[in-house]
Amino acid sequence: MTHYISFFMDEYNMSIFWRTIRISLIATLFCVFLGVPTAYYISQSPKKWRGLLMSITLFPLLTNSVVRSFAWITILGQSGIINTTLKNIGLISKPLxxxxxEFSITVGSVYLFLPLMVITLVGILENIDSEIMEAAETLGANRFIAFMKVILPLSVPGIIVGSILVFxxxxxxxTTPQLLGGNRNIMLATFLYQNATALGNWKGASVIALIMIAATVIVMKLFDxxxxxMDKRGEASA
Structure with missing residues (x-):
């Protein structure tokens, strides 16, 4: 118990803990924001195109995480695509x-786990009867309002499951935090690895591991x- 108290009393440890929670939550929110419309578009596409779109969505998962991270290093680096483009069009004078x-870790995490969100949501959205959307439009709602009031609430189970997977x-x-975050933005998994291998602090590593498991369980319970x-609110409104 002393080791756990020491972990939470240490300012450096807590900065790593809150950074990990913060980046994980931000990545989850971005995956929801990007995943819902993408999954809806795929679910509404003709069947002959749906398989191709799903293959494109799944493609990042077939690439090694190290390769993906090095690709983002090429994109986000000082001589990368983004900085070079911004300099060429005169928006910046020196590289950003x-x-x-933390931005690069978040971008890498969203790219890494967005397919999981999309795949989860497509399965839910495909089972929603298209006539529900037509009925909402018949009653005077435009497509955006109908989507927000009808489709989005019905896709909540998929959003919950996808959010748990992403978080x-x-x-x-x-790999992604290590390669894109460097030594200044250590995450819990990187901190655990450093304690276990570089420092030989197996007790410290086991404490971090258990804290990560506990945080995961707490978040899963929160989503549940x-x-x-939301189910109770749906039953009440019905």
């Missing part, structure tokens, strides 16, 4: 610091509570 920041994946990821609350 995009790499080895736990971002929380426990090692949110899902049950």
């Amino acid at each position: 610091t995009l790499l080895y920041t 736990t994946g971002s929380l426990t990821a090692y 509570w949110v899902a049950k609350r």
